[in-house]
Amino acid sequence: MDNTVGDFLQSRRARIQPEDVGLPPYGRRRVPGLRREEVAQLAGVSVDYYIRLEQGRGKNVSDAILDAVARVLRLDPTEHAHLRDLARPGRAAPAAPSGGVRPGVRLLLDNMADCPAMVIDHRMDVLAWNALGDAVHGFAGDASRRNMPRRVFLDPEAADLYPEWAAVAAETVAYLRFGAGRHPDDQRLTALIGELSMKSEHFRRLWADHLVREKTYGVKRISHPVVGELNLGYETLALPGDADRTVVVYTAPPGSGAAERLAVLASWSAGERSASADASAPDAPSPGAFRQR
Incomplete structure (x- = not known):
């Protein structure tokens, strides 16, 4: 199943152009949207830290950083909640058992x-x-x-x-x-x-x-x-x-x-x-x- 935090963040970076967030569109871009370095800059975190987040190595990432990334990528409330689920999978609630209803x-x-x-x-x-x-x-x-x-x-x-x-x-x-x-x-x-x-x-x-x-x-x-x-x-x-x-x-x-x-x-x-x-x-x-x- 490909629902990794990196796949999700990359798909959301691709939706936003540099000029949409006040950045000059300098340099030729291999892929559409914001670069990882630009997201890190706008979110106020180091590039290395943001890269680790996209690589799924940020399980202890704070709510403040996830909120900042969500703001930069213009996530709606459901996408924001989804980012938290993906970034910290160990904190997700266990699935309810199968079966009937009360x-x-x-x-x-x-x-x-x-x-x-x-x-x-x-x-x-x-x-x-x-x-x-x-x-x-x-x-x-x-x-x-x-x-x-x-x-x-x-x-x-x-x-x-x-x-x-x-x-x-x-x-x-x-x-x-x-x-x-x-x-x-x-x-x-x-x-x-x-x-x-x-x-x-x-x-x-x-x-x-x-x-x-x-x-x-x-x-x-x-x-x-x-x-x-x-x-x-x-x-x-x-x-x-x-x-x-x-x-x-x-x-x-x-x-x-x-x-x-x-x-x-x-x-x-x-x-x-x-x-x-x-x-x-x-x-x-x-x-x-x-x-x-």
């Missing part, structure tokens, strides 16, 4: 009956969902859909499901890289990144950009095979006592087309569940399985 969290999901909702971890494994979340994504019917990066990059139908696939793909990689920086020793996460790198050229290209982003809130368009296009907002809620797991809740303004389609989908989903329950009775016909387009 009964109280499942009850919370079920009580949000009007909103599709799910719980994901830092690997973007889907650990739990409510009925409407299943109706939107089809988690219960197909276990391969329960890891969002695999679904986005390896499912040939992903581009149909997500009309804005390119934006979803970039967001997915940025969130996965943030988790990788926080948990560099997570073997399952390392294996997932290796699998995606081998199987998807799109993933390899996006991974090389070193974009990082926390999953917070936004808007997602989903093309559903039953009710058509859903324009949904989403919010992510951290679970107390479990920083690696978040509740993702999709929302639609009351009276909007998306809200009406969710209501139709909820009714359709209830009918499907009722048919499945009837099918468990003797001599009952087997209902058709839910399938995404």
Whole structure:
């Protein structure tokens, strides 16, 4: 896994031109952006010290120096946190164990009956969902859909499901890289990144950009095979006592087309569940399985 502090810092140096920070653009540059010597000068540290940081030999680097480097490279808050994770990997929190979620969290999901909702971890494994979340994504019917990066990059139908696939793909990689920086020793996460790198050229290209982003809130368009296009907002809620797991809740303004389609989908989903329950009775016909387009 190539999420070293040096790779990240080099990618961020390349974004900034000398004139952007008040330096003369003297001399021919072999690579775009700031030189290491210029970053060190602007951050107020020695060149040797900054080089050691890029080489991953700065595990005892202070917050003040990391803050200064972040300021020079114009890192946003998520990138700043990512730099701290990479520079001092021994201080990263251990990954939460795999498995299900607390009964109280499942009850919370079920009580949000009007909103599709799910719980994901830092690997973007889907650990739990409510009925409407299943109706939107089809988690219960197909276990391969329960890891969002695999679904986005390896499912040939992903581009149909997500009309804005390119934006979803970039967001997915940025969130996965943030988790990788926080948990560099997570073997399952390392294996997932290796699998995606081998199987998807799109993933390899996006991974090389070193974009990082926390999953917070936004808007997602989903093309559903039953009710058509859903324009949904989403919010992510951290679970107390479990920083690696978040509740993702999709929302639609009351009276909007998306809200009406969710209501139709909820009714359709209830009918499907009722048919499945009837099918468990003797001599009952087997209902058709839910399938995404």
